[in-house]
Amino acid sequence: GNNSNDNNVKYFDFRNFQKTDILKEYARKIYEILEDLDKNLKLSKVIQYKGKNLRELISKREAQDIINQVKAVIEGMKNGKSILIDREDELLNIKVEVEATEKNINSINQMIARTVKLPLSYINGKLTTGISTTGESDELAIDRGIKYYFASIWKPIIKELFGDEISYRVNNWRRLEAISSLLPILETTTLIDEKIKEKMLEGIFE
Numbered sequence: 001g002n003n004s005n006d007n008n009v010k011y012f013d014f015r016n017f018q019k020t021d022i023l024k025e026y027a028r029k030i031y032e033i034l035e036d037l038d039k040n041l042k043l044s045k046v047i048q049y050k051g052k053n054l055r056e057l058i059s060k061r062e063a064q065d066i067i068n069q070v071k072a073v074i075e076g077m078k079n080g081k082s083i084l085i086d087r088e089d090e091l092l093n094i095k096v097e098v099e100a101t102e103k104n105i106n107s108i109n110q111m112i113a114r115t116v117k118l119p120l121s122y123i124n125g126k127l128t129t130g131i132s133t134t135g136e137s138d139e140l141a142i143d144r145g146i147k148y149y150f151a152s153i154w155k156p157i158i159k160e161l162f163g164d165e166i167s168y169r170v171n172n173w174r175r176l177e178a179i180s181s182l183l184p185i186l187e188t189t190t191l192i193d194e195k196i197k198e199k200m201l202e203g204i205f206e
Helices: 018-043 054-060 063-078 098-116 120-124 136-162 173-188 194-204
Strands: 047-050 090-093
Touching (some): 047 063, 120 136, 173 194
Antiparallel strands (some): 047 090
């Protein structure tokens, strides 16, 4: 970003920020994928009637009579009514394949994660959890990633605009649990100088 002091007004301009353009392109791709999925969902409501020898029947009989029969069958299906069709006739719906959509969106989310230097769980909102993991590693990675933006963007912006110093705080209860067991040791030991203890605590609670 660029800040300007013209007319004593300070602002940051991100119009030439290349990463923003890349993320906009990724977002556009996801929108296109969801747009295609929406079209397929609408098509999935369509009932296809595959009548046996339908063209032959239309050529031999009144076309409108066949059309009316087909319409009656389709309307009956839509309303949940019983229908009568030829043994070799077929009624089909278009199946919506969501697996390809999920894979494509996941691939784009992975590219977004690499661009913003944050774990995939931050992008798709799903922590990696299971028998062998609690998702804590994802949370720590998210904290580290956000801290990068805090240090490089938000902190200097606030300092420049308002003259205030802000600090980064992490809400990590496991870290606090570890600290709580460490504090009594720091308090009672005589092997560490008091000034060094203060610096250690400042680093822990940073």
